[in-house]
Amino acid sequence: MAGTVIGEGLSIDGELTSDEEVVVHGTLRGTVTAGDVVSVGTEGTVEADINAASLSVAGRVTGNVTASERVDIQAGGRLIGDVKAARLTIADGASFKGNVDMDA
Amino acid sequence: MSDESIIGATTRIRGNVTGSGSLVVEGTVEGDIAMEGDVVLGDGGRVRGSIQGASLRIAGQVAGDLKASDSISIDPGARVVGDIIAARIGIAEGALVRGLVQTEGEPAPRAARATAAARSVPAAPARSAAPARGVASGGSVASAPAPSRRSIPAKTQASPAKAKAEDKPESKAKPAAKEAAPKSKKSRTPPAPVVPAVRRGAQAKKKRKAR
Numbered sequence: 047m048a049g050t051v052i053g054e055g056l057s058i059d060g061e062l063t064s065d066e067e068v069v070v071h072g073t074l075r076g077t078v079t080a081g082d083v084v085s086v087g088t089e090g091t092v093e094a095d096i097n098a099a100s101l102s103v104a105g106r107v108t109g110n111v112t113a114s115e116r117v118d119i120q121a122g123g124r125l126i127g128d129v130k131a132a133r134l135t136i137a138d139g140a141s142f143k144g145n146v147d148m149d150a
Numbered sequence: 151m152s153d154e155s156i157i158g159a160t161t162r163i164r165g166n167v168t169g170s171g172s173l174v175v176e177g178t179v180e181g182d183i184a185m186e187g188d189v190v191l192g193d194g195g196r197v198r199g200s201i202q203g204a205s206l207r208i209a210g211q212v213a214g215d216l217k218a219s220d221s222i223s224i225d226p227g228a229r230v231v232g233d234i235i236a237a238r239i240g241i242a243e244g245a246l247v248r249g250l251v252q253t254e255g256e257p258a259p260r261a262a263r264a265t266a267a268a269r270s271v272p273a274a275p276a277r278s279a280a281p282a283r284g285v286a287s288g289g290s291v292a293s294a295p296a297p298s299r300r301s302i303p304a305k306t307q308a309s310p311a312k313a314k315a316e317d318k319p320e321s322k323a324k325p326a327a328k329e330a331a332p333k334s335k336k337s338r339t340p341p342a343p344v345v346p347a348v349r350r351g352a353q354a355k356k357k358r359k360a361r
Contacts (some may be wrong), residue, residue, distance in 0.1 A: 049156070049158030049159070049160065049161065050156055050157055050158035050161040050177070051154070051155055051156040052155050053153050053154050053155035053169065053171045053172075053173075054153050054171065055153050055155075055169040055170030055171035055186075055187075056155040056167065056168070056169030056170075056171060056173065056185075057167075057168050057169055058163055058165060058166070058167050058168075059165045059166045059168075060163055060164045060165010060166060060181055061162075061163065061164040061165055062161065062162070062163050062164075062165075063161065063162045063163075064158060064160055064161035064162070064177070065160035065161075066158045066159070066160050066161065067158075068158075068161070072155065072169060076165055081160075
């Protein structure tokens with residue numbers, strides 16, 4: 047079971063830090079700092095700068111992303127913001143707007 | 151399923167949490183929580199802010215007010231510093247509560263509360279000892295769960311009494327203090343007449359004698 051789950055009806059305004067997996071099906075505004083995977087579900091909306099080990103986007107993310115491992119934007123996922131990560135995959139059908147820095 | 155949210159043990163949120171589903175908090179929230187569903191605060195959970203929901207179950211630490219449209223239950227080992235307001239409130243033995251406890255919504259418990267309040271007035275001095283006693287018995291709860299479980303319903307019955315006991319001494323103490331204050335003033339009003347240690351002219355007489 048995932049460490050932290052932001053359910054569909056939930057919305058958080060503020061700062062979230064975690065050492066475990068964070069799954070977002072709801073709404074999150076502010077900043078996210080996670081030591082593990084952050085995944086944004088198809089119904090998830092994140093308007094925050096994200097700092098994580100890795101990020102998987104199936105929903106909508108607006109904000110700058112820094113990942114120590116990887117960023118995956120899945121089909122149907124939407125990411126607006128700059129990405130700084132060693133690896134980045136953008137699936138067919140995903141939308142992305144921003145700068146990419148894979149120099150880490 | 152996805153309407154259920156979990157804030158994990160290592161997760162810390164600084165900000166407000168609102169939503170329609172239910173929420174389990176095992177981590178830390180510095181901010182207010184307002185849910186339409188149920189909120190469970192696990193024994194490792196900490197909240198610095200108010201919690202609102204349909205029903206709350208608290209096993210962790212809260213510094214803030216609790217309000218529920220249905221019920222609030224405080225588990226053994228929980229720590230609540232703040233007001234507790236709900237139609238039904240249960241405080242288990244071994245829980246620490248500091249604040250106003252108020253049941254509102256149903257007339258039946260209100261009547262029970264009134265009689266309980268009348269009964270609880272002489273027991274008021276026990277209130278300050280209550281948290282210490284609760285903590286002390288917290289240890290025994292773990293070793294003997296069966297009696298503690300039996301005592302929980304009794305405690306929930308008693309909790310309104312405790313609630314009243316908590317705000318009663320305040321409301322009682324105030325008029326009492328008011329009464330006491332004028333009384334003590336009255337006893338002080340005729341101040342002790344200033345009697346000179348030596349009578350007027352006594353020293354002059356002495357001098358005259360000495361001469």
